[in-house]
Amino acid sequence: MYVKLWHGDTKSIQKDSQLRTYLGVIFIVSCVVTAWSYGINENYFISSLRHSIFTVVSVITSTGFTSSDYNLLGNFPRMLLFILSVVGGCTGSTTGGIKIFRFQVLFALALAHLRQLRRPHGIYLPTYQRQKISESVATSVFTFITLYCLCLVILACGLASFGLDFSTSLSGAAATLGNVGLGLENGTTANFSNSYASLGDGPKIIMMFGMILGRLELLTILVLLIPSFWKD
Secondary structure, eight states: OHHHHHHTTOHHHOOOOOHHHHHEEEEEHEEEEEHHHHHTTTTOOHHHHHHHHHHHHHHHHTTOSSOOOGGGGHHHHHHHHHHHHHHOSSSTSOOOOHHHHHHHHHHHHHHHHHHHHHHHTTTOEETTOOOOOOHHHHHHHHHHHHHHHHHHHHHHHHHTTTTTOOHHHHHHHHHTTTTOOOOOTOOOOHHHHHHHHTTTTTHHHHHHHHHHHHTTTTTTHHTTTSSSGGGO
16 A cells, blocks of 8 residues: 555555454444543543544554553543454554454444345355455454454453453453554553563463564464474
């Protein structure tokens, strides 16, 4: 997309469904978090807007920076930011998470299946940008999302086995698997490094493994764990 934009091709970018959805998610969540933050601090709209947009963009792009303690906003904004850390950015980018494209394919498949249930004799083909979603793409998306959720649960359980509470375990697993850095209990720049530094060797090893899994998008590492891979 950057190359197309560099060559002056703006129409293909405007028609790209993934990019529109990605920017739409950023806009909507930023507005919601801003409104929520402004409701708490009514005298600081510009500050609420600036910190909200910065945090939302930082989380969805897995940049890992924060300009304010978003834990003070309450559970609802924290949940939205947690969801963004799992969703991630666009395919082909260096962001972590499952990626927008896979969710779009998943929703298209689910919608086609629901329509098929409503009219069993009808033919409903799942499409993405007016193109039929092939069986190989559908299988790849289902496989990745299933493995991602499974790894997230396993990592969270592993962290919980070392005595970490539910919120820290789940957010820590999502943050490392998505290479986001920020967790639900790590909302401030001041406490960010200290909160991870205070963990024992066991949780750190689990999080390190989660970071490698997420950075290489699971499949590269998980294939190495299959015994048949090492056989001729």
